[in-house]
Structure formats: structure tokens, C-alpha cells
Amino acid sequence: MTSLGPIEAAPLVDPFQRSIDYLRVSVTDRCDFRCVYCMSENMTFLPKKELLTLEELDRMCSTFVRLGVKKLRITGGEPLVRRDIMTFFRGMTRHLESGALRELTVTTNGSQLKRFAGDLHAAGVRRINVSLDTLDEAKFARITRWGRLPQVLDGIDAAQAAGLRVKINTVALKGFNEDELFTLIDWCASRDMDLTFIEVMPMGDLGGEDRLDQYWPLSDLRARIGERHAMVELAERSGGPARYVRLDTRQKIGFITPLTHNFCESCNRVRLTCTGELYMCLGQEDMADLRAPLRASNDDALLEDAIRAAIARKPKGHDFDYSRQRADGQVSRHMSHTGG
Ligand code: SAM
Numbered sequence: 001m002t003s004l005g006p007i008e009a010a011p012l013v014d015p016f017q018r019s020i021d022y023l024r025v026s027v028t029d030r031c032d033f034r035c036v037y038c039m040s041e042n043m044t045f046l047p048k049k050e051l052l053t054l055e056e057l058d059r060m061c062s063t064f065v066r067l068g069v070k071k072l073r074i075t076g077g078e079p080l081v082r083r084d085i086m087t088f089f090r091g092m093t094r095h096l097e098s099g100a101l102r103e104l105t106v107t108t109n110g111s112q113l114k115r116f117a118g119d120l121h122a123a124g125v126r127r128i129n130v131s132l133d134t135l136d137e138a139k140f141a142r143i144t145r146w147g148r149l150p151q152v153l154d155g156i157d158a159a160q161a162a163g164l165r166v167k168i169n170t171v172a173l174k175g176f177n178e179d180e181l182f183t184l185i186d187w188c189a190s191r192d193m194d195l196t197f198i199e200v201m202p203m204g205d206l207g208g209e210d211r212l213d214q215y216w217p218l219s220d221l222r223a224r225i226g227e228r229h230a231m232v233e234l235a236e237r238s239g240g241p242a243r244y245v246r247l248d249t250r251q252k253i254g255f256i257t258p259l260t261h262n263f264c265e266s267c268n269r270v271r272l273t274c275t276g277e278l279y280m281c282l283g284q285e286d287m288a289d290l291r292a293p294l295r296a297s298n299d300d301a302l303l304e305d306a307i308r309a310a311i312a313r314k315p316k317g318h319d320f321d322y323s324r325q326r327a328d329g330q331v332s333r334h335m336s337h338t339g340g
């Protein structure tokens with residue numbers, strides 16, 4: 001069997017007629033931070049041999065691109081701590097240049113941006129997401145355990161100077177950053193950055209940190225913004241669980257609310273872990289091992305078959321539910337495993 005070329009390959013469509021054209025790829029499970037809602041302090045990381053090599057990551061992503069994936073988001077763990085990761089980014093440039101790939105982007109904690117912003121731009125990245133929950137140095141150190149705010153702010157400066165458009169992602173945490181709602185909004189406006197709030201999700205073992213205690217519903221956050229700003233809903237859809245409004249200041253604010261609302265019907269994405277497991281839904285345990293078919297032959301036919309079989313199993317949606325005051329539908333893996 002030989003793999004189909006770019007013209008013959010049928011696009012990926014799941015059983016609910018959703019076109020799958022967005023792949024999020026976790027390139028490492030490691031991170032230089034230990035955010036309390038994401039990792040425990042003492043994480044055991046995977047042995048190196050479990051990880052897809054940079055060449056395997058290239059082959060994997062290139063196969064998805066051949067099957068119609070138009071947008072690649074590189075995430076982790078912290079993607080920019082993976083050794084030689086720029087080699088991988090530079091490899092993906094060819095798909096941008098051929099027009100097969102529309103967007104190559106990255107979600108990062110910002111710690112390594114000072115070093116890599118220019119290289120990312122040179123590889124064809126134009127927009128990035130930087131995760132930042134607070135502008136207070138002491139609170140930043142508390143929530144990330146190991147992070148330093150000035151390093152991230154320098155990284156954001158470097159990204160903007162390199163010509164990258166920056167969107168800030170902020171996890172809404174009750175009793176932690178509620179008081180910074182408008183500080184964050186105004187700071188983003190002053191730097192011409194969009195801002196998206198994310199509801200904390202029940203990922204990983206809860207350990208001493210109870211995700212329910214941290215849960216700040218975005219419906220409440222949004223109502224508070226509404227007390228100060230007029231806002232209009234935007235029709236814009238990313239195929240994910242994000243909804244956007246525009247404030248009277250022209251600023252765009254996003255809300256990712258997988259818990260208070262469920263937008264699975266328009267889901268266009270799947271997620272690949274750094275070991276080559278494909279999760280068809282962030283909130284479900286089912287996954288397909290793509291590393292075995294990838295390693296079984298140099299031909300991509302086995303891999304293509306495995307990808308199609310996985311997409312044919314994509315579930316209708318997740319089962320996260322806090323409404324019964326328990327973290328129902330919780331999945332046991334950490335966000336850094338599947339890639340946020
Ligand atoms: N290290 C990079 C970063 O922090 O942007 C990329 C990976 S991180 C897992 C991706 C996103 O997931 C971050 O914006 C982070 O805030 C978010 N995240 C992690 N754990 C979460 C949780 N339990 N609930 C909601 N968002 C979470």
C-alpha cells in the first residue's frame with residue numbers, strides 16, 4: 001500500500017460530520033513551571049525514548065497536513081523547553097509555504113520567548129498565545145511555583161518586537177485573580193493584545209488543590225465586565241469552546257467555558273501527545289496510539305489508516321460537569337499530558 005498524495009487524500013470528517021482540520025500537538029510533557037492547576041510539584045516525566053523524536057513529530061504532523069489539517073498549534077508542557085524545537089518549527093515552514101498549512105502557532109508560558117521570538121517569526125509563526133494569570137510578581141510565583149514574572153514580561157516584549165501578535169490566556173481562579181480582572185483587561189488593551197479567560201478544568205489528580213474551590217464561573221466574570229463596559233457578541237468561531245465579545249474600548253475578550261457551556265457540536269480539533277497518542281476529545285479517556293503505526297513502517301499508509309480509524313471514533317462531546325458540586329467527568333491525566 002502506498003499513501004495517497006495531497007490531491008487524492010480525503011479530508012478527515014468524524015461521525016458527526018465535523019471536519020477535523022485543527023491539530024494541537026504537545027511536543028513535551030516537561031515544563032519549567034509547576035502551575036498549581038496543571039502539575040503537581042514533584043512530577044515524574046516520561047523517559048526520552050517514549051517521546052516522538054523531532055523527525056517523528058515532523059512525519060506525524062506532515063501526515064495530518066496531507067489529510068487536510070490546516071492549523072497546527074504546538075503546546076506541551078512548555079513547548080519551548082524541548083531541545084532543538086526550532087528545528088521542528090523550521091520543518092513546518094515548508095507546509096506554510098506550499099499553502100497546505102494555513103497557520104502554525106504556539107501556546108507558551110512565555111519564559112523562553114526572549115530567546116525564541118525571532119526564530120518563531122522566521123519560521124512563519126505570526127500569532128502566539130501566552131498564558132498569564134496575574135500581573136503581581138508574588139502571586140505569579142505562587143501560582144506557577146517556579147516561574148518569574150519579569151522573565152515572562154520580557155518574553156512578551158520580545159514577541160511583540162519580533163512582530164508576533166500576542167494573545168493572553170488567563171485561567172480564571174476564584175479568590176486568586178478576581179481582583180485583577182480590570183487590571184488585566186486594561187493592561188492587555190494598553191499593549192494591543194487580545195485576552196481570553198479560561199475556566200479551570202478538572203484535570204489531573206486534585207491532590208491538595210481542590211479544583212472546585214478554584215472554580216470561578218465565567219458567567220460571573222462576564223457579568224462583572226458588563227457592569228463596566230458595553231459589549232457586543234462576535235459571531236467569530238474558532239471551532240473550539242471559545243466565544244468572543246468586543247468591548248466599547250474595541251478590545252476583544254474571549255471566554256473558554258467548557259463547563260458552563262458545551263460547544264462540542266462545532267469541535268474541529270484533535271490532540272496529539274508527545275508520545276504519539278491521539279486524543280479525540282480533551283475530556284474523554286479514549287485515545288489512539290499513533291506511535292506504533294508510525295514506527296512500524298517508513299511508509300505513511302499504516303499511520304494514515306490509524307488516523308482515519310481514530311477520527312471515526314471521535315465522541316460527540318465531553319462530560320465535564322460541576323453542576324452537582326462535584327468534579328464530575330473528571331479525567332485523570334494532567335493538562336500538560338494532552339496539551340492545553
Ligand atoms: N506551558 C504552556 C502554557 O502554559 O501556555 C502550554 C501548555 S499549558 C497545559 C496550556 C494551557 O492550559 C495554559 O493556558 C494553562 O493555563 C491551561 N491549563 C492548564 N491546566 C489547566 C486546568 N486545569 N484548567 C484550565 N486550564 C488549564
Ligand code: SF4
Nearest residue numbers: 031033035038077109
Ligand atoms: Fe507548565 Fe503551562 Fe502547565 Fe503551567 S500551565 S505547568 S506553564 S504546562
